Structure formats: C-alpha cells, structure tokens
Amino acid sequence: MSWFTALRDTAKAGLTVDRSLTNPKRALRGAVAAALVVFPTLLLFGPAQATSAAMGAFIAGTATFQRSFRPRASLALVAAAGLGLSTFLGYVAVGIPGAYPVLLALWAFGAGLAWAIGPTAGVVAANTLAVMMVVVQLPVSVPTAIEHGLLCSVGGAVQALVVTLWPIDSWRAQRDALADIYAGLGDYARRLRHDPVAQVDPEPFIVGRQAARLTARQARRRPPELRGLRTIAERIRPALAALADPRVGAAEEGPERDRAREVLAAAAEVLDALTRAIRSGDPLRLPKDTPGLTLARPGSGSGEDLLRGGARRSARRLSGLLGRAADRLDRQDRGTVQTRTEPTTGLRRPPLAKVAPAALATVGRQLHRHSAIFHHAARMAVVVTSAYLAARLLRIEHGYWAPMTTAMVMRPDFAQTFSRGVARVAGTAAGVLLSTTVVQLFDPGDWVLAVLAVCCMGLAYLTMRTGYAVTTVAISSYVVFLLGLQPGDPVRLAVDRVSMTLLGGFIALAAYALFPTWQTARLPERLAEWLASAGRYAAAVFTAYGDPAGGHAEQDVRPALLDVREARSEMLAALDRAEVEPVRHDEQVLRELSRKQFDKARSAVGMLDRSTVLLEAHLPGEDAPPVPGAAAFGEELRDATALAAAAVLLGQDVDFTLLREAHRTWDHQLAGLPRDDRIDVTRAGARLVMQALTELERSVRTRQRAARPEPVPLGA
Structure with missing residues (x-):
C-alpha cells in the first residue's frame, strides 16, 4: 500500500462518526462526580485549584469508561493516584531549571511502556502525562505542588466514590462478553451448514476469559446465571465443528448431511435465545420448535438413526451441552443446574496490590531493542520532549498543547497513530474555535465557565463511542473553559492552541514515519x-x-x-x-x-x-x-x-x-x-x-x- 493510500484510509477512519452513544446514565454520573469536585474547589480555593481538581476528576472518570473488567471504582482510584503523582512531580520539576524536560521524557517513556500491561493502562498513563502538561503553569513552591497533586487525587477519589454509591449496569461488561461468545457460536453454527470447515472467531472467547477473572468482591456478587456458561461454550464449539466436518462427522452429502444441517440450524436458534437471555438478564425463552435438535437426542427415534458414528456422538454431546446451558439460565427451577459441569467460583482476579509486581515484570520483559513496546516508549519520550522544546523555542505562551497532542496521539501501531492524529487535530481545532468564540462573545464569569466545563465533560463521556474526533471536540472545549478561568486574551489563546495542536500532530506523525514499528x-x-x-x-x-x-x-x-x-x-x-x-x-x-x-x-x-x-x-x-x-x-x-x-x-x-x-x-x-x-x-x-x-x-x-x-x- 502506498503512503497516499495509507494516509487517506487512516484519515478517513479517524474522522468516521458512529451514531452510537455511551450509556447516558453513566455519562451523567461522570459529569455529576466532576461537578462535586469543581464547584466546591472553586468556591473554597479559587480557579487554579479548581482546574487541577477538574482535571483529576475528568481523567479518573475517563478511566472508568475504558474496556476493562475490573471494578470501575478501582480504575478511578488508580488513575487518581497516577494523576496526583504526575501533577506533584510536574509542579516541583518546573521550578528547577532544566528538570522539567527530563521529567517529561522519563514520564513519557514510562507511559509508552505501560502499553505492555494493556490498552487501559496505556491510555490512563498517556492521560496522566497530558494532565502534567496542562496544570503546570508557573514555578511554584513544594507546598503548592502538594496541594495541586492532592486536588487531582481527590477528583479521582470522588469519581470512585460516586461509582460505588451509584452503580449502573454493574455486570454489563461481563454479560456482553459472555453473550458475544454465544452469539459467535450461533453464527458459527449457521456458517457450518454451508461451509463444514469454517473457522470460529477466537476474539469473543479471549475477551470472555478476561471477563471471567473476578475479584473476591465480584465473585461474591456475581449473578448466579453467569456461572459456568463460559466453560459450556468452550465445549460447544468443538462439538459443532466435529458434527459438521465430513472427515470425522456427518457425510459430505446425503441424508446424514441434511440431518446434520437441521441439527446445526436448531442449535443456532437455541444459541441465539441463550444470547438474548444472557445479554438482557431476562428469563430464557427457547424456540417453540427445534426438531433438528430434538432428533439428535438419545432415544428420539428414527431421526437419530440418520446420524452415525462420530456425527451421532457429536450431536448427542451438542444437545446435552445446550441443555445444560439452558438449565443454568432457567430462573424458575434452580434445582436443574448441574453444578458438576464446572466450578461456580470462576477465575479469581488478584487485587491491584498483588498485580503491581506482575505488571512490573511484564514491563521489564519489554526492555530490549527488538520489542515493539520499547520502540513505542522511546518514540514517545523523544517526540513529547521534542514537541515541548520546539514550543519553548518558538516562545509561545501556551506551547504545552503541542506535547499534549503528541502524548494523546501516539500509539504502538501505525493505523491508530495516524487515524487518531488526524482526528485529534480536526477535533481540537473545532473545539478550541467553538469554545473560544463562546468566551469571546459572551464573556462568561468564573461560575458559568465552570458549568460549561462540566457540561463538556459530560458530553465527552457521552460521545466516547461516537468517534475520537467528536470526543476531542468536547475535551478541547472543556479544557478551554477551564483555562478561561485564568487571565488572558481568548483570541490569542485560541490561535496559540490551534497552532500548537497542528505542530504536535505533525511532529507525532512525522516521528512515526521516520521511526516506524511495522507489524x-x-x-x-x-x-x-x-x-x-x-x-x-x-x-x-x-x-x-x-x-x-x-x-x-x-x-x-x-x-x-x-x-x-x-x-x-x-x-x-x-x-x-x-x-x-x-x-x-x-x-x-x-x-x-x-x-x-x-x-x-x-x-x-x-x-x-x-x-x-x-x-x-x-x-x-x-x-x-x-x-x-x-x-x-x-x-x-x-x-x-x-x-x-x-x-x-x-x-x-x-x-x-x-x-x-x-x-x-x-x-x-x-x-x-x-x-x-x-x-x-x-x-x-x-x-x-x-x-x-x-x-x-x-x-x-x-x-x-x-x-x-x-x-x-x-x-x-
């Protein structure tokens, strides 16, 4: 693929808008938590402290929207701790000549290495880097640095508290992961009717295993109908494959193949019913008539005689497994659950305190020159620091938007880096121009700016599934409204922010082109x-x-x-x-x-x-x-x-x-x-x-x- 085609396709992907929205209740919850931090801090301490607290609340809230199966409160707390530490170190380093660029390089390198742990860790680490660059304004004393760091942490802690006290769809991610497995099996059964050697998509099974790892608290509170179904699904998959494959199952043509297709079609309908029940939590409603599956059961009569040898054994096993899955979802008769099928305790997820050594070991294994994660971390350190120094050399007052853009854009692979880069530049330019126009025309006071910032936070949470460009418009707007609490010319600030965003985006994309990590x-x-x-x-x-x-x-x-x-x-x-x-x-x-x-x-x-x-x-x-x-x-x-x-x-x-x-x-x-x-x-x-x-x-x-x-x- 040529550079032109690659850039065109990735730019199109970055600017694609999806009409789906995040759960409005969850978006409202995140905005309410931010408001509970911003308004009291503004009242008691002033605009500068309110900015730090708002940043902590927003980024910690963003962490709770990442794809993770850990309790959302724990994600917010971890993000809060990282934000508090990065803010404190940034405030201290900016008062020491030459120390801040060194800290920026080290923190960016660490943020890049965090991708070895997982995408959630990488995104949160990049956000802490961005907050470090936003909240640091002028050299301050160590006590003031401690104050701003604590306020960032308090913002995240409030998010965790609100998540705990206002639970919304607590098991939605786990239900969706398990439902995706059964939906994939239903699709697999249909494809096997026409392609006996079709492959199953492994991704839902991998995600389902991650979802099945529970903390001790989750294991105690897990809905009973979610227990054991993943292991049954693991056994359904080979039963489907063995029934359809002509080398060990039903004959390639003839009455036996027709009967196998009937069984596969009936199994797909049952799997669809299981999917709906798991995803919604409603009682299971099986199809009224599944003749193909009934004929595959032992003692069902002449219909079973059409399946012989391995095909018959596979059909019987398939029927039994589907029956067990249905029993586990049958809320009317818990006595039918066959607990001997698999353990109900599930996989145990260690607490975050015990995860830290394993995470450090995972990161340590990436510290060699052939590692793609190491390349990404080194690229992050060089690019972010270069963008910061370039902005300082140009003597632009709000030059931190350049390194902040590079930090938020850089990803370990080409496609995400370039698509997010284009989306970031476009979204930031639109958000900054829109919010600056509002500030210039209406000259709102501090409290109105705080309200607008909180509303933009809620909008950013709501549009996280809509597309990165749209979300960036909301994020850029809330940052402008927060920084509007500080003195300055709005038009001049808007020009600086847009130009620095363009500079940061260009540096990030150019760096990947010059120092790529090709998959x-x-x-x-x-x-x-x-x-x-x-x-x-x-x-x-x-x-x-x-x-x-x-x-x-x-x-x-x-x-x-x-x-x-x-x-x-x-x-x-x-x-x-x-x-x-x-x-x-x-x-x-x-x-x-x-x-x-x-x-x-x-x-x-x-x-x-x-x-x-x-x-x-x-x-x-x-x-x-x-x-x-x-x-x-x-x-x-x-x-x-x-x-x-x-x-x-x-x-x-x-x-x-x-x-x-x-x-x-x-x-x-x-x-x-x-x-x-x-x-x-x-x-x-x-x-x-x-x-x-x-x-x-x-x-x-x-x-x-x-x-x-x-x-x-x-x-x-």
Missing part, C-alpha cells in the same frame, strides 16, 4: 508463536487420549487451547494492522517468506488447529481405557512443532521427517488393535494433523536463503 515485519514471529502453541495444544489432546484418568483435559488441554487461541488472535490482529501499513508486502517485508508462502503456512497452521479441535470434541471420559502410544506421539508432536516454529522464525527449512516416521510406526501399531471408536477417532485425527504439518512443510520449502533487509517505507 508486517513481525508476521513471521506471530506465525511461529501460533505454530508452537498449536503444537502444544495438539500434544495435550493426544496425551489426554493416552491417559484419560490423568485429568489432562482440565489441567493441560484447556490452558493449551487458551494459549493457541490468543496466539491466533494476535496473529490475525497483526495481519489486519499490517494490511494498512505503507510498506512492501513481499519477500523483503516477510524476510525469508514470500507473501504467498506466508499465506499457505498460515492456512496449514489453521488446519492443524482445527484438526485438534475435532479431536478434542471426542475426548474420552476418565473411566475410558487409554489409547496405546497416544501420549508418546503427543510428546514427539510437541517437540517437532517447537523446532518448526524456531525454523520459521530463523528462516530455516521445516522438516517433519522424524515425526512422520513416528506417526507411521504408531499408526501401524493401532491398525493391529481391535476396531474401536476411540482408536478410529485417534487415527483419523492423527492423519489430519500430519496432513496439516505436511502442508506447512511444503509451504516454506522453497524459501530463499539470502538475508533480507528490514522493511522500508515505499518511496523511502
């Missing part, structure tokens, strides 16, 4: 991680066949499944980001792999992943006899895929000769045993796995050995 160059790394995790997942499933009584299904298979799902999701996300980057998508970009080879290798790893899912759908019970040699083959498979992943990463050929010989020996051993469903399923699954690995071997066999340079932008 395209990291695609082989993502592919290798996916291959290694898929190999561990397949090995865990074979081990469960070889030792059913060992509890490997819960101890090994489920964690391996989660790992492979996250690896696949990260690779797909990287691929999506790479598609909009202005770099050459050829051998130079993918190092040792051409784009065609990469796509074939990705397809082969996907086949390995899906083959393992089909095997998992028929995992034997703990009382079943073991499959001879399955565990040993699983170990061989784990080692072979780990070596293959290293080969992909290092640009070497992939060789599965030893694994192929081990499979041939094991398959011959199984062929001499009496016919049994477990043996047949295991042999079929192993053949599918080897077929996928053979395709992977072929896809990278003809790679060129010559060293390739790093990716370069087009036109460079």
Whole structure:
C-alpha cells in the first residue's frame, strides 16, 4: 500500500462518526462526580485549584469508561493516584531549571511502556502525562505542588466514590462478553451448514476469559446465571465443528448431511435465545420448535438413526451441552443446574496490590531493542520532549498543547497513530474555535465557565463511542473553559492552541514515519508463536487420549487451547494492522517468506488447529481405557512443532521427517488393535494433523536463503 493510500484510509477512519452513544446514565454520573469536585474547589480555593481538581476528576472518570473488567471504582482510584503523582512531580520539576524536560521524557517513556500491561493502562498513563502538561503553569513552591497533586487525587477519589454509591449496569461488561461468545457460536453454527470447515472467531472467547477473572468482591456478587456458561461454550464449539466436518462427522452429502444441517440450524436458534437471555438478564425463552435438535437426542427415534458414528456422538454431546446451558439460565427451577459441569467460583482476579509486581515484570520483559513496546516508549519520550522544546523555542505562551497532542496521539501501531492524529487535530481545532468564540462573545464569569466545563465533560463521556474526533471536540472545549478561568486574551489563546495542536500532530506523525514499528515485519514471529502453541495444544489432546484418568483435559488441554487461541488472535490482529501499513508486502517485508508462502503456512497452521479441535470434541471420559502410544506421539508432536516454529522464525527449512516416521510406526501399531471408536477417532485425527504439518512443510520449502533487509517505507 502506498503512503497516499495509507494516509487517506487512516484519515478517513479517524474522522468516521458512529451514531452510537455511551450509556447516558453513566455519562451523567461522570459529569455529576466532576461537578462535586469543581464547584466546591472553586468556591473554597479559587480557579487554579479548581482546574487541577477538574482535571483529576475528568481523567479518573475517563478511566472508568475504558474496556476493562475490573471494578470501575478501582480504575478511578488508580488513575487518581497516577494523576496526583504526575501533577506533584510536574509542579516541583518546573521550578528547577532544566528538570522539567527530563521529567517529561522519563514520564513519557514510562507511559509508552505501560502499553505492555494493556490498552487501559496505556491510555490512563498517556492521560496522566497530558494532565502534567496542562496544570503546570508557573514555578511554584513544594507546598503548592502538594496541594495541586492532592486536588487531582481527590477528583479521582470522588469519581470512585460516586461509582460505588451509584452503580449502573454493574455486570454489563461481563454479560456482553459472555453473550458475544454465544452469539459467535450461533453464527458459527449457521456458517457450518454451508461451509463444514469454517473457522470460529477466537476474539469473543479471549475477551470472555478476561471477563471471567473476578475479584473476591465480584465473585461474591456475581449473578448466579453467569456461572459456568463460559466453560459450556468452550465445549460447544468443538462439538459443532466435529458434527459438521465430513472427515470425522456427518457425510459430505446425503441424508446424514441434511440431518446434520437441521441439527446445526436448531442449535443456532437455541444459541441465539441463550444470547438474548444472557445479554438482557431476562428469563430464557427457547424456540417453540427445534426438531433438528430434538432428533439428535438419545432415544428420539428414527431421526437419530440418520446420524452415525462420530456425527451421532457429536450431536448427542451438542444437545446435552445446550441443555445444560439452558438449565443454568432457567430462573424458575434452580434445582436443574448441574453444578458438576464446572466450578461456580470462576477465575479469581488478584487485587491491584498483588498485580503491581506482575505488571512490573511484564514491563521489564519489554526492555530490549527488538520489542515493539520499547520502540513505542522511546518514540514517545523523544517526540513529547521534542514537541515541548520546539514550543519553548518558538516562545509561545501556551506551547504545552503541542506535547499534549503528541502524548494523546501516539500509539504502538501505525493505523491508530495516524487515524487518531488526524482526528485529534480536526477535533481540537473545532473545539478550541467553538469554545473560544463562546468566551469571546459572551464573556462568561468564573461560575458559568465552570458549568460549561462540566457540561463538556459530560458530553465527552457521552460521545466516547461516537468517534475520537467528536470526543476531542468536547475535551478541547472543556479544557478551554477551564483555562478561561485564568487571565488572558481568548483570541490569542485560541490561535496559540490551534497552532500548537497542528505542530504536535505533525511532529507525532512525522516521528512515526521516520521511526516506524511495522507489524508486517513481525508476521513471521506471530506465525511461529501460533505454530508452537498449536503444537502444544495438539500434544495435550493426544496425551489426554493416552491417559484419560490423568485429568489432562482440565489441567493441560484447556490452558493449551487458551494459549493457541490468543496466539491466533494476535496473529490475525497483526495481519489486519499490517494490511494498512505503507510498506512492501513481499519477500523483503516477510524476510525469508514470500507473501504467498506466508499465506499457505498460515492456512496449514489453521488446519492443524482445527484438526485438534475435532479431536478434542471426542475426548474420552476418565473411566475410558487409554489409547496405546497416544501420549508418546503427543510428546514427539510437541517437540517437532517447537523446532518448526524456531525454523520459521530463523528462516530455516521445516522438516517433519522424524515425526512422520513416528506417526507411521504408531499408526501401524493401532491398525493391529481391535476396531474401536476411540482408536478410529485417534487415527483419523492423527492423519489430519500430519496432513496439516505436511502442508506447512511444503509451504516454506522453497524459501530463499539470502538475508533480507528490514522493511522500508515505499518511496523511502
């Protein structure tokens, strides 16, 4: 993609307006909390202190709107602590000649590293950096610095208190995450009717696992109907895949395939009903007539006879799992809940105090020159400090808008940085001009300005889902109204702010163009991680066949499944980001792999992943006899895929000769045993796995050995 096309597409994405709004009650709650801080502070202390308190209240409120499954009050408190610390340090450093740019660089570097913890941490850290630059005006004493820092913290603490006392949709995020899983399964069932080898979207399952991690307080207060449904959904997915796949399920054509389509259609309707009940919290209303699913149940008569072997077992398992999910949502008869299906306590989320060491360790692992997060942090430090120094050299009074813009615009990837940069510049210019016009025409007093600032805060909360450009209009307006409490010429201030926003946006975009972190160059790394995790997942499933009584299904298979799902999701996300980057998508970009080879290798790893899912759908019970040699083959498979992943990463050929010989020996051993469903399923699954690995071997066999340079932008 050329630079022109990339910039055009990202600019269009940044300026796109979505008509959806945030929950009005939540937006009102955030504005009320800010008002409870701004007005008393203005009355008791004055405009300067009210500005600090308002900044703390707004940013802490913004933290509660981020995509996170932690209690909102805790997010506000953490943001408040960061704001108080950044404000205090900023006020102290600005009074020491030469200290403030150094502090700015260090804080910006830390804010960039915070993205290693997650998007919420990265956004909150960037906001603390922006507040540091807004509230710091002139050199002040240490006691005054402590006062402003405490006021910022108080603003965030009030947000946390209001969130606690005025709960709104306390479990909405968890309900939506769980409902998205069942909605995705319903869509998956429909797609399987027409495409028996379709892939399921892993993202809802990953988000659902994050939502299932609870604090101790959340675990005590969780609605009963939300317990256990995620684990049932995890088991529904392989049952659907195994029923539809003609290699282990229903025949490709004929009456059995027609019956399988009926079962899949009925399952989709039940999954849709489960989705509605989970999302709304209303009683479950199942479809009145689901003949396909009824015929799949044991003892249902001749309809079941159309499904044979693996297809029949998959249909029975699917019907039973859907029944268990319905029981868990049946509020009229709690006695039907089968608590033995999965634990009701859920995953435990450690308190924030215990998260800090793990978060620091996560950040520490990014401190090397090959890390994309490290590149982002270094870029942030250089860009923010450069923008600040450039504004000072130009002797513009309110030059802090330039580094503030760069801090809010910079993201670890190209698409977000450029789209947010365009949106930030456009939104800031519109907001500043609009709010400055209001101040110039009506000359409002301090209290009216405070009211307007609070109203703009509420508008910013309300439009957070509408688009970054629209939200930036509201944010810029509330900052102008707050700073309007200070003396100065409104027109002159407006010119300075718009010009500094343009300067900051230009510096941020130019810095990314000169010092990029291209996702395209990291695609082989993502592919290798996916291959290694898929190999561990397949090995865990074979081990469960070889030792059913060992509890490997819960101890090994489920964690391996989660790992492979996250690896696949990260690779797909990287691929999506790479598609909009202005770099050459050829051998130079993918190092040792051409784009065609990469796509074939990705397809082969996907086949390995899906083959393992089909095997998992028929995992034997703990009382079943073991499959001879399955565990040993699983170990061989784990080692072979780990070596293959290293080969992909290092640009070497992939060789599965030893694994192929081990499979041939094991398959011959199984062929001499009496016919049994477990043996047949295991042999079929192993053949599918080897077929996928053979395709992977072929896809990278003809790679060129010559060293390739790093990716370069087009036109460079």
